[in-house]
Amino acid sequence: MDALYTKLKDAKEGCHSLLKKYLSQDVYDNLKDKKTGLGGTLLDCIRSGCENLDSHCGVYACDPEGYTVFDKLLDPVIKDYHQVKEINHPDPNFGDLKNLGFGNLDPSGEMIISTRVRVGRSHAGYLFCPSVTAEQRKEMEEKTIKALKKLKGDLGGKYYSLEKMTKEEETQLVEDHFLFKNDDRMLGSAGGYRDWPSGRGIFHNSDKTFLVWLNEEDHLRFISMQKGGDLAQVYSRLVTAMNEMQDSGLEFATKKGYGFLTFCPTNLGTAMRASVHIKIPKLSQQPDFKDFCEKLHLQPRGIHGENTESVGGVYDISNKRRLGLTEFEAITEMKNGIMEIIKREKEL
Numbered sequence: 001m002d003a004l005y006t007k008l009k010d011a012k013e014g015c016h017s018l019l020k021k022y023l024s025q026d027v028y029d030n031l032k033d034k035k036t037g038l039g040g041t042l043l044d045c046i047r048s049g050c051e052n053l054d055s056h057c058g059v060y061a062c063d064p065e066g067y068t069v070f071d072k073l074l075d076p077v078i079k080d081y082h083q084v085k086e087i088n089h090p091d092p093n094f095g096d097l098k099n100l101g102f103g104n105l106d107p108s109g110e111m112i113i114s115t116r117v118r119v120g121r122s123h124a125g126y127l128f129c130p131s132v133t134a135e136q137r138k139e140m141e142e143k144t145i146k147a148l149k150k151l152k153g154d155l156g157g158k159y160y161s162l163e164k165m166t167k168e169e170e171t172q173l174v175e176d177h178f179l180f181k182n183d184d185r186m187l188g189s190a191g192g193y194r195d196w197p198s199g200r201g202i203f204h205n206s207d208k209t210f211l212v213w214l215n216e217e218d219h220l221r222f223i224s225m226q227k228g229g230d231l232a233q234v235y236s237r238l239v240t241a242m243n244e245m246q247d248s249g250l251e252f253a254t255k256k257g258y259g260f261l262t263f264c265p266t267n268l269g270t271a272m273r274a275s276v277h278i279k280i281p282k283l284s285q286q287p288d289f290k291d292f293c294e295k296l297h298l299q300p301r302g303i304h305g306e307n308t309e310s311v312g313g314v315y316d317i318s319n320k321r322r323l324g325l326t327e328f329e330a331i332t333e334m335k336n337g338i339m340e341i342i343k344r345e346k347e348l
């Protein structure tokens, strides 16, 4: 670990990660011999950011308790990413579904191709990617399948194990933006693809508007998505599903003031990312495009996921902050930002 830390410390050009910013020699010395009750180490938290100097965040939590044991590093990273002065995340509040104050963000259907809202969740008491075992992943898979079987009506569906899927089925699901893949070098170096594809899979309803990812970056990702810009419908479906999951017997990892615990500190709190795939050929060419998004607390991505390129002026634009505000505030921040994006594109 000392050699990795030296590599990070010596890095200059091209290394702007939050890990580099906050892992001072003092913090390093203070944390280097600590361990969580489950055996999680500082190395588990920092390996990816040291091996990938172009990381943005560069830190992961070894396990839920990592957020306490390694708080001297993780707390400043969390405050910086989510732009909060204190870590004091509110209780969940998804708002009043009958009175959300938004509907379809693009009724003409000219700009928004599709809308997606996801939340991450971790099973309480389990390790995260760097050290979870294949047996534990299988155990979590079984528990999750049992819980998902209780979903009824439009949310009900089937589980597809990655181990049993054909290569063609897998490729098609990835192409259609439904399924994850194993090509994120930052997640890979954090241990995200150990024992691949064992214990991984996807649950979805027949329309593929409600999906659950098992044992990708987080133990669980719950996703609602559909074509077009009807954010109210997509969000309401996710909230309904999450309400049903409360009675499903699954116990999610949380920490007071931090909300729902996830592997990456950028996802903590609501663990919610609400995105649209939107055509913005003019705005995306403006020199201030990134700053414009940043000011609206939005994050632009390419359309095949994080760290991919845009295709034909279509971008994935989502809320950047997930901690320090309620789910309803986060979705409203995203909605307001997307309305500004649409307005500016139309003016150009």
Ligand SMILES: Nc1ncnc2c1ncn2[C@@H]1O[C@H](COP(=O)(O)OP(=O)(O)OP(=O)(O)O)[C@@H](O)[C@H]1O
Pocket (backbone or CB within 6 Å): 114, 115, 116, 118, 174, 176, 177, 178, 179, 217, 225, 273, 275, 276, 277, 301, 303, 304, 305, 306, 316
């Ligand atoms: N609005 C959207 N419409 C259709 N597909 C989407 C939309 N937003 C994201 N996707 C697809 O979801 C998949 C996952 O994307 P990505 O990994 O960037 O985000 P994520 O699942 O929210 O996780 P993370 O933020 O941890 O990377 C990709 O295939 C991406 O194209």
Ligand SMILES: NC(=[NH2+])NCCC[C@H](N)C(=O)O
Pocket (backbone or CB within 6 Å): 048, 054, 055, 056, 057, 058, 059, 186, 187, 217, 264, 266, 267, 306
């Ligand atoms: N999928 C995520 N957790 N994305 C956030 C950042 C991921 C990566 N470790 C980085 O620092 O750039």
